[in-house]
Amino acid sequence: MANCETCKNKLSESCFRELEAFIDGLEDKNGAVISVLHKAQEIFGYLPREVQQFVAKKLEIPVSKVYGIVSFYSFFTMVPKGEHPISVCMGTACYVRGAEKVLDEIKRTLNIEVGETTPDGKFSLDALRCVGACGLAPVVLVGDKVYGRVTPDQVKSILKEYE
Amino acid sequence: MSRYKMHVLVCGGTGCVSSNSIQIVENLKKYLKENGIEDEVQVLKTGCFGFCEKGPIVKILPDNTFYVQVKPEDAEIIVKEHLIKGRKVERLLYKEPNTQTAIDDSKHMDFYKKQMRVALRNCGFIDPDNIEEYIARDGYQALGKALTEMTPEQVIEEVKKSGLRGRGGGGFPTGLKWEFAYKNKSDQKYVVCNADEGDPGAFMDRSILEGDPHSIVEAMAICGYAIGANKGLVYIRAEYPLAVKRLKKAIEDAREYGLLGKNILDTGFDFDIEIKYGAGAFVCGEETALIHSMEGERGEPTTKPPFPAESGYWGKPTNVNNVETFANIPVILLKGADWFSSIGTEKSKGTKVFALAGKINNVGLIEVPMGTTLREVIFDIGGGIKGGKKFKAVQTGGPSGGCLTEKDLDTPIDFDNLVAKGSMMGSGGMIVMDEDDCMPSVAKFYLEFTEDESCGKCTPCRIGTKRLSELLDKITKGQGTMEDLEMLKTLSETIKDTALCGLGQTAPNPVLSTIDTFWDEYVAHVKEHRCPAGQCSALLQYFILEEKCIGCTACSRVCPVGAISGKVKSTHVIDQDKCIKCGACYEKCKFSAIIKK
Numbered sequence: 001m002a003n004c005e006t007c008k009n010k011l012s013e014s015c016f017r018e019l020e021a022f023i024d025g026l027e028d029k030n031g032a033v034i035s036v037l038h039k040a041q042e043i044f045g046y047l048p049r050e051v052q053q054f055v056a057k058k059l060e061i062p063v064s065k066v067y068g069i070v071s072f073y074s075f076f077t078m079v080p081k082g083e084h085p086i087s088v089c090m091g092t093a094c095y096v097r098g099a100e101k102v103l104d105e106i107k108r109t110l111n112i113e114v115g116e117t118t119p120d121g122k123f124s125l126d127a128l129r130c131v132g133a134c135g136l137a138p139v140v141l142v143g144d145k146v147y148g149r150v151t152p153d154q155v156k157s158i159l160k161e162y163e
Numbered sequence: 164m165s166r167y168k169m170h171v172l173v174c175g176g177t178g179c180v181s182s183n184s185i186q187i188v189e190n191l192k193k194y195l196k197e198n199g200i201e202d203e204v205q206v207l208k209t210g211c212f213g214f215c216e217k218g219p220i221v222k223i224l225p226d227n228t229f230y231v232q233v234k235p236e237d238a239e240i241i242v243k244e245h246l247i248k249g250r251k252v253e254r255l256l257y258k259e260p261n262t263q264t265a266i267d268d269s270k271h272m273d274f275y276k277k278q279m280r281v282a283l284r285n286c287g288f289i290d291p292d293n294i295e296e297y298i299a300r301d302g303y304q305a306l307g308k309a310l311t312e313m314t315p316e317q318v319i320e321e322v323k324k325s326g327l328r329g330r331g332g333g334g335f336p337t338g339l340k341w342e343f344a345y346k347n348k349s350d351q352k353y354v355v356c357n358a359d360e361g362d363p364g365a366f367m368d369r370s371i372l373e374g375d376p377h378s379i380v381e382a383m384a385i386c387g388y389a390i391g392a393n394k395g396l397v398y399i400r401a402e403y404p405l406a407v408k409r410l411k412k413a414i415e416d417a418r419e420y421g422l423l424g425k426n427i428l429d430t431g432f433d434f435d436i437e438i439k440y441g442a443g444a445f446v447c448g449e450e451t452a453l454i455h456s457m458e459g460e461r462g463e464p465t466t467k468p469p470f471p472a473e474s475g476y477w478g479k480p481t482n483v484n485n486v487e488t489f490a491n492i493p494v495i496l497l498k499g500a501d502w503f504s505s506i507g508t509e510k511s512k513g514t515k516v517f518a519l520a521g522k523i524n525n526v527g528l529i530e531v532p533m534g535t536t537l538r539e540v541i542f543d544i545g546g547g548i549k550g551g552k553k554f555k556a557v558q559t560g561g562p563s564g565g566c567l568t569e570k571d572l573d574t575p576i577d578f579d580n581l582v583a584k585g586s587m588m589g590s591g592g593m594i595v596m597d598e599d600d601c602m603p604s605v606a607k608f609y610l611e612f613t614e615d616e617s618c619g620k621c622t623p624c625r626i627g628t629k630r631l632s633e634l635l636d637k638i639t640k641g642q643g644t645m646e647d648l649e650m651l652k653t654l655s656e657t658i659k660d661t662a663l664c665g666l667g668q669t670a671p672n673p674v675l676s677t678i679d680t681f682w683d684e685y686v687a688h689v690k691e692h693r694c695p696a697g698q699c700s701a702l703l704q705y706f707i708l709e710e711k712c713i714g715c716t717a718c719s720r721v722c723p724v725g726a727i728s729g730k731v732k733s734t735h736v737i738d739q740d741k742c743i744k745c746g747a748c749y750e751k752c753k754f755s756a757i758i759k760k
């Protein structure tokens with residue numbers, strides 16, 4: 001998901017206007033909240049409280065309901081992703097080929113847990129379930145780039161590419 | 164296709180795209196042009212060939228040459244040698260792992276010999292972005308036949324007679340389901356395609372959508388005609404960007420060709436399809452939860468009845484089928500129910516697609532007739548266990564399923580046999596494990612998954628899966644007791660009996676199916692604080708054997724924490740306080756000098 005180029009995680013006026021235009025253009029607002037949140041996350045990169053409040057107001061539903069949905073679905077995130085989001089596949093195929101050790105090594109090297117972002121905002125870490133490249137297991141994604149057959153000792157050199 | 168003398172098919176499935184197959188397409192086109200033969204040779208980007216292990220795959224027709232692990236820079240030699248001079252590029256040919264002989268015709272590969280492609284009939288043959296290619300392979304003919312030659316009742320009858328059962332996990336007879344939805348009269352009905360594919364480690368549905376999206380569009384329209392619905396919805400994971408893109412294109416093209424929309428093929432039948440996005444919740448694959456999610460709610464299941472066929476999307480009769488189920492429909496109408504029901508076993512007709520993965524030589528996507536044995540799948544098609552290790556178990560049915568072992572290898576695969584053996588068909592994930600896999604850890608892996616994915620609505624599942632995964636965590640750390648093992652069993656039975664939806668009811672299966680077969684392994688963790696498979700890092704230390712170490716330094720170079728010391732050509736040692744038990748050194752040492760115990 002591309003962040004809005006002009007604001008890069010900042011909650012700028014133009015991002016809100018883009019979201020507003022999307023909502024106003026909907027044929028039917030009934031039941032549309034999930035697609036609106038998909039759009040919002042595409043625009044802002046994440047879904048902080050301000051965005052959730054905005055969505056609630058525009059769709060005329062309680063904020064608690066929006067929050068209920070954001071917190072239910074793992075695809076939605078309330079913290080901004082790092083400049084280079086790292087996703088480690090923890091699907092079964094990757095798990096049996098040693099994904100956990102790779103994940104541990106990334107956690108250790110960056111000193112963050114799954115779901116966190118490094119203090120400098122450079123990397124964030126997530127665990128995914130099967131990205132569909134099981135033939136390359138274990139699989140790590142940095143942004144859109146796919147690394148296959150990753151071993152713990154390759155972690156350092158992969159991260160180096162982004163420094 | 165006839166304008167061209169030769170066709171080069173390049174895999175555009177997610178696996179191969181990840182290893183740069185799109186660049187191969189670009190380079191091939193460039194060299195064809197440079198050599199002035201771009202009008203004679205057609206380059207196509209297709210869906211997954213199934214042989215993802217050795218991707219990127221390039222196949223050349225008409226001679227069926229099958230090139231594996233092709234790099235973008237190999238495009239030049241393929242054009243110059245093969246396409247111009249007619250000489251196959253030996254080094255890119257696939258070699259059988261056991262005999263090392265190069266295979267020059269894909270029909271002779273063990274991987275394909277025992278397969279039968281029905282649902283995957285077009286994957287790897289056509290350009291999924293091109294509706295004309297789908298039409299050239301009898302696409303939309305089944306829809307035409309249904310609309311012009313058959314009544315809705317006849318369509319339902321044909322599907323019933325074929326014996327097709329739902330491929331999404333439950334195995335419910337598809338024709339019967341359609342009949343329920345047909346009989347429920349209403350001003351508005353819906354057809355829903357379940358493309359949520361939540362099983363971690365499975366990618367059957369995604370490959371069909373990526374490789375042959377029109378087959379789903381066509382089948383949904385047929386279903387709409389049969390049950391009397393004119394609106395279809397595909398609920399698809401937002402994490403499948405390529406599948407989404409191809410499906411969108413297919414829907415748009417179908418509209419343009421008058422195969423979706425108003426008055427399809429001048430028959431007065433209207434049908435259109437909308438895409439709804441999932442947002443990463445496994446439970447949304449359950450049909451009632453899926454419907455709530457499509458309505459913009461939290462994806463929490465509700466009790467059945469009422470079934471979706473009575474009261475589904477916005478309270479209207481709704482027919483939910485899985486992607487692979489739909490993919491079978493056009494073929495059934497064209498080739499007939501009798502043809503379809505001649506394949507398979509007595510109660511499970513047709514074929515099944517499996518995502519074969521884990522410790523196996525040929526990781527990939529396969530399709531076999533029901534009734535094929537696990538042994539044939541794992542050892543003939545799958546090429547056996549990686550690295551010559553010993554087979555230990557195969558997991559089917561994902562987080563709801565169980566592990567099958569050596570003694571089950573000759574069981575013919577079908578819905579009922581797998582259940583009888585304590586596992587289930589599930590949606591088609593098949594994970595092969597070898598002697599290095601620890602069964603309590605595998606059970607823990609699945610329980611952590613279900614604990615994470617439990618929607619929290621009912622207590623047995625919300626709290627129960629948490630307790631199960633805590634108990635398993637204790638056991639794999641060597642802190643479990645024999646009472647804990649008993650507790651695992653009773654708790655599992657309770658959850659099974661009392662949870663509200665399929666997620667909770669099947670969540671204990673990975674425990675139940677391993678605890679009896681691998682009882683000794685569980686006990687070893689508890690009584691001897693030992694992990695027989697050498698997986699549980701809390702129970703294990705790495706050592707270097709003085710007599711075997713030649714001092715090559717390979718291990719100390721890979722160790723991420725600098726725990727290994729030693730001079731060149733002298734024995735190395737591991738500092739146990741520093742070691743984080745990552746196992747990198749163990750994998751690296753070529754002299755078997757590192758052991759774990």
Ligand SMILES: Cc1cc2nc3c(=O)[nH]c(=O)nc-3n(C[C@H](O)[C@H](O)[C@H](O)COP(=O)(O)O)c2cc1C
Pocket residue numbers: 328329330331332333334335337357358359360361362445446447448449450451483484485486488489590664665666
């Ligand atoms: C927890 C849970 C997850 C499920 N996930 C899926 C899924 O990812 N894809 C799917 O097609 N069916 C899934 N199902 C089964 C669906 O509820 C439903 O039975 C199926 O979509 C019906 O289609 P079929 O008859 O064609 O198989 C799941 C069921 C449960 C209980």
Ligand code: SF4
Pocket residue numbers: 446463464616617618619620621622624625662663664665666667668
């Ligand atoms: S069994 Fe689990 S997933 Fe199903 S309704 Fe209960 S808590 Fe939710």
Ligand code: SF4
Pocket residue numbers: 707711712713714715716717718719735751752753754755756757
């Ligand atoms: S890799 Fe093996 S042989 Fe080489 S130094 Fe390490 S333990 Fe010794």
Ligand code: SF4
Pocket residue numbers: 705721722723724725726727737741742743744745746747748749
């Ligand atoms: S197991 Fe990992 S941390 Fe321990 S010595 Fe070997 S390479 Fe180093």
Ligand code: FES
Pocket residue numbers: 089090091092093094095129130131132133134135137138139363364365
């Ligand atoms: S399990 Fe990791 S790519 Fe499929």
Ligand code: FES
Pocket residue numbers: 174175176177178179180210211212213214215216218219220527
């Ligand atoms: S993705 Fe290319 S063979 Fe499967």
